[in-house]
Amino acid sequence: MRNDMKTPRGLSSLERFDLLPLLRDGVQVHYEGSIDKQGYNADWDWLLYKDGGEYVIFDVDGPGCIYNFVQHRYPDSPEPTFRFYFDGETSPRFEIKHSEFGAKAPFVAPLAGAYLGPEEGGRGPIRVVRSFVPMPYARSCKITTDIRLKGAAKGDGGWGHVVYHAYAEGDDELITFTGEESYDRTLDIWRRVGEDPKPDMASEMTAHRELFISAGGSAVVFEAEGAGCIVSMLAETPGIGAHDLWVRATWDGHESPDVESPLGAFFGNELGINAIGILSHGTRADGVSYNYFPMPFWRSAKVELVNKGEADIRIARWDVSHTSEKATLSRYPEGRTGYFRASSYRESKATRGADAVIGRIEGKGHMVAAQVTAFARKPGIVSCEGDVRVYIDGIATPQIESDGSESYVCYGWGFPTPPETNPSSGYDGLPDNPWSMVRLCAGDCYPFREQLIFGIESGDYNNQYLRHSGILFYYGIDTPGLLLTDELDIGDRGSEEAHGYVASGGRGSYSLESGYEDGTHRLLKDTGRETEGYSEFTVAIDPRNAGVRLRRRSDQITGRQRAHVYVDGERVESRSWYFADRNPYKRWLEDEFEIPSRHTAGKTDITVRLVFEQEGESRVWNEFYYWIYSLV
The missing domain is CATH 2.60.120.1390 (Protein of unknown function DUF2961)
Structure with missing residues (x-):
């Protein structure tokens, strides 16, 4: 392990x-x-x-x-x-x-x-x-x-x-x-569903018994300064409506709560007709509800119970287990760890x-x-x-x-x-x-x-x-890890020239009006190209990138389109760009290829060559639009 x-x-x-x-x-x-x-x-x-x-x-x-x-x-x-x-x-x-x-x-x-x-x-x-x-x-x-x-x-x-x-x-x-x-x-x-699935995390408990929260009121069940991690929350809340009591958690003094959830959803069941439980959260047969998601923080934490119902609420038990600052910092490096949120x-x-x-x-x-x-x-x-x-x-x-x-x-x-x-x-x-x-x-x-x-x-x-x-x-x-740095519109002469687009073995351009597999009836019309050889283009990227993601709009009327990807003349060995499925009705597909950072780090632009390889029924590689994202 x-x-x-x-x-x-x-x-x-x-x-x-x-x-x-x-x-x-x-x-x-x-x-x-x-x-x-x-x-x-x-x-x-x-x-x-x-x-x-x-x-x-x-x-x-x-x-x-x-x-x-x-x-x-x-x-x-x-x-x-x-x-x-x-x-x-x-x-x-x-x-x-x-x-x-x-x-x-x-x-x-x-x-x-x-x-x-x-x-x-x-x-x-x-x-x-x-x-x-x-x-x-x-x-x-x-x-x-x-x-x-x-x-x-x-x-x-x-x-x-x-x-x-x-x-x-x-x-x-x-x-x-x-x-x-x-x-x-x-x-x-x-x-052992119902027990904490995490390995032993030395923790101490903040326990509450017979909590009383008036209608429209709230009660703080956990508060801490410095770094720590909530290991679990256990509660006994019989007779409380799944939407009357809400759990509100705020980490590191954020302006808005990181979690604001009705009681039922927080413990894995909005309806609450029967006691059900999965590894992470639920209610045991003995009536104890549990949430075992680890919830790290680095400067402060505050967990409140908010009564949004019209009647006063009595809570028989609410326990919060949490770790020390040292244990948290060694296990959860800030910047490489996410906040638990809803x-x-x-x-x-x-x-x-x-x-x-x-x-x-x-x-x-x-x-x-x-x-x-x-x-x-x-x-x-x-x-x-x-x-x-x-x-x-x-x-x-x-x-x-x-x-x-x-x-x-x-x-x-x-x-x-x-x-x-x-x-x-x-x-x-x-x-x-x-x-x-x-x-x-x-x-x-x-x-x-x-x-x-x-x-x-x-x-x-x-x-x-x-x-x-x-x-x-x-x-x-909050900080996104994706930055759109370029776009290439295949079929648009100006866009192709600006990106040095060339195609070998090209079979010409064609237009398509169709839809995506998105449950809507919206149609989109675009013009693209087919090639049975290769296509090549140069695109801008952010030099601070931790890799680059290429997104392509294509026509999936035939399946098993495959191309080998080269970046500045070097082949990406980890995979080919391959999509095996097809859809002759909703023909638009957007799929992606992620280029590892060793091909892109420190560069402001890269030249991408896509070399078609025939696979099954697919006789050509088709392309209509490319989005280029830098992973940051």
């Missing part, structure tokens, strides 16, 4: 819950899954392409780590075998059948498992398998099945997703998954015809948990078909998406059997409506350098009346 302060990768991200506040540089989160390409609710086909006798459902180039794998299947459908290929290998390194999730090492409970839903229209109970087993890889990863995952009828079995981290560069500590790893430490943590709480309301924005975060950091609650107009309505969509740093293509709300928290076919929990996610409510879901993103946190927007559909395709509320928890700082 690593004890240094470097960015945790792979297994250590789950073993070292105490390192969750450390900022993630050189890490991006992505999603691949069975999303209806026309933007409706036919999410059951999961296929990128066919490779010999196998069906490819995941294919990425470059170092990274898979953190979440989910697949839905009807019991009457043929059972798939999933095969994992790493680092360009032609033989699978690991295989697992659908029925083996939860039993075959290292995919054992509770790191992996299955959910069996109720009967549904005579089609049989749907079986959902899920895994949070970290699967790192140094160069590449491909996942296949021996049968095609398609269809929503009895005997079919599609749906599924993979959530993974992509690293700008590998390192000596990033060792490709073998299937022989010992996950004993992680399993021990995951089997997005502005979204009050319950409907958004008509568009995704409901649950949270909008600015600055630099990484999201670690999401709480979403929904109400339909009548009980029993299936109200969970809305996809979650997460946009990071202003990109127009969602970096995280889900085939329904229930799939986001690794269940399936509605929310019919509340309460349901596993160590990383769960839901409460009444069958299907209302519901409240919670998702912990510990290994698969969502890094952002400028902005994160978390939205969710209302119904199949924003065609349902739903009132959504919710909040996001994250670690962050």
Whole structure:
């Protein structure tokens, strides 16, 4: 186990819950899954392409780590075998059948498992398998099945997703998954939900018993000067409404609170109908609520309980455990560590015809948990078909998406059997409506350098009346880590000349009017170029950069576009620019390539050459627009 302060990768991200506040540089989160390409609710086909006798459902180039794998299947459908290929290998390194999730090492409970839903229209109970087993890889990863995952009828079995981290560069500590790893430490943590998942952090407690807070009043439950870290908060609050009492936390004298959350959301369940709990926060069977997110500060801290209800409140118990200044400074270097924060709480309301924005975060950091609650107009309505969509740093293509709300928290076919929990996610409510879901993103946190927007559909395709509320928890700082330093408009003669744009093997320009996979009907028209050779251009960057991010708008009518990236004549060896998916309906795609700082540090401009390599059906590399960001 690593004890240094470097960015945790792979297994250590789950073993070292105490390192969750450390900022993630050189890490991006992505999603691949069975999303209806026309933007409706036919999410059951999961296929990128066919490779010999196998069906490819995941294919990425470059170092990274898979953190979440989910697949839905009807019991009457043929059972798939999933095969994992790493680092360009032609033989699978690991295989697992659908029925083996939860039993075959290292995919054992509770790191992996299955959910069996109720009967549904005579089609049989749907079986959902899920895994949070970290699967790192140094160069590449491909996942296949021996049968095609398609269809929503009895005997079919599609749906599924993979959530993974992509690293700008590998390192000596990033060792490709073998299937022989010992996950004993992680399993021990995951089997003790309700206990503090962090390693022993010597702390002292500030305890409160029989607190009385009048209507409209507040009480300070923790206050400190100097550096420290809140290790946990434990409370007994029976009978208090989930929205009457609020937790307000302010670190280092900030003008606005870093956390302002209703009691229910702070402890992982807005509805509070049943006691549910995940690793980070929840309520135990004995009625004690807990929040174990580490909350470091460097100059001061103040935690208040605010009574926003109309009646006086009595709190039986509220305990705050916290560490010393020395322990905090050694574990959490200021500037490389984020503050524990919450997005502005979204009050319950409907958004008509568009995704409901649950949270909008600015600055630099990484999201670690999401709480979403929904109400339909009548009980029993299936109200969970809305996809979650997460946009990071202003990109127009969602970096995280889900085939329904229930799939986001690794269940399936509605929310019919509340309460349901596993160590990383769960839901409460009444069958299907209302519901409240919670998702912990510990290994698969969502890094952002400028902005994160978390939205969710209302119904199949924003065609349902739903009132959504919710909040996001994250670690962050106010200063953004991304600076737009240049833009290249392909097809615009002046922009091309200003950037010295040339293309070899060019097949000419063409115009396209289409939409993005963003749940809207907006159309955008642009002109770009195709090349079967290379394209080259020179762009401005900030010499203080810690790397450069290239963002491209392209036409994804065909999949498996690949180009090798050269910077000032030197190839970026860590990965090629590769995107395996396609969408012939919503054809606009924005994807990114991160250039490590050793190619860019100290420079004011770089010359980029993109050399096309034919892969599968794709015969050309197409490009319409480039944004150039310096990582600062």
